[in-house]
Amino acid sequence: MIPTKGLYIAIFLILLAGTNFGQAGTRFTSAYTSLGAGCKTLSGKNGTDDASLCRGVGGYQIRVYGSAALVHINAEMKGEEGSESLATLSVDFNESKTRVEWRLANGKPFAVILRVPKYGDPTDDNPYFGKVVGEQLIIRGLKGYEIDLAVDAKTANANAKARELADKAYSEPK
Numbered sequence: 001m002i003p004t005k006g007l008y009i010a011i012f013l014i015l016l017a018g019t020n021f022g023q024a025g026t027r028f029t030s031a032y033t034s035l036g037a038g039c040k041t042l043s044g045k046n047g048t049d050d051a052s053l054c055r056g057v058g059g060y061q062i063r064v065y066g067s068a069a070l071v072h073i074n075a076e077m078k079g080e081e082g083s084e085s086l087a088t089l090s091v092d093f094n095e096s097k098t099r100v101e102w103r104l105a106n107g108k109p110f111a112v113i114l115r116v117p118k119y120g121d122p123t124d125d126n127p128y129f130g131k132v133v134g135e136q137l138i139i140r141g142l143k144g145y146e147i148d149l150a151v152d153a154k155t156a157n158a159n160a161k162a163r164e165l166a167d168k169a170y171s172e173p174k
Contacts, residue, residue: 028167029104031057035064035073036096052095057102058109060142062086064095069128071095075112075142086140087116090129101159103139103166110145111166114138115153137162145170 039054039062051065056075063074063083069091076083086100093116101113115137120130134153139162141147147169151162 026105026170027107028163028170029107030163031102031104031109033057033062033100033102035062035098035100039064054100056100056109057104058107060102060109062100066091069126073100073114075100075140077143084140084142086112086114087138089116090119090126090132093117101163103163103170105167105170109142110170111139111141111147113159113162113166114140118152139166139169141169 033054033056035052035054039052042051042053051063054062054064056062059078060075061078063072063076065072065074071089071091071093072085073087073089073095074083074085098115102109103111103113115135117132118134118136120133122128122130136153137151137158139147139149139151147166149162149165149169151158151165155161
């Protein structure tokens with residue numbers, strides 16, 4: 001026979017085990033957006049460069065645009081003001097071969113993973129970026145998720161490591 005106090009403790013522990021604290025019970029998945037196929041080109045106005053708008057997930061879209069000697073890749077929620085900067089890269093970055101991996105928690109996007117160049121120190125020839133010295137997978141949080149991480153692309157199982165880091169950084173929106 002379980003004493004009354006022991007019964008309450010046992011019930012509390014059973015209820016605690018079924019409670020979703022942080023990541024417990026969260027299902028992580030991925031979806032992908034190609035920046036080279038299926039994107040809509042938006043013509044520049046008043047001397048601005050053209051931009052591309054690519055379909056995302058969960059109401060998000062990806063905007064790729066140039067300014068001076070830079071390429072910007074942003075995630076924005078359709079119908080809302082503002083965007084999340086994912087990457088700012090050298091103008092010679094070829095986004096047409098790039099895929100954005102969306103990390104989803106229970107079907108809702110919270111972060112993206114993107115393979116981008118690593119640059120050395122800026123030079124006189126290019127005051128914004130230096131020579132490409134490798135690649136990295138950047139992990140950026142979407143609205144409400146403060147995630148800013150990176151994995152060197154030479155790391156064994158770099159994609160899996162980036163997913164793991166994103167999932168560990170997941171928390172409820174702030």
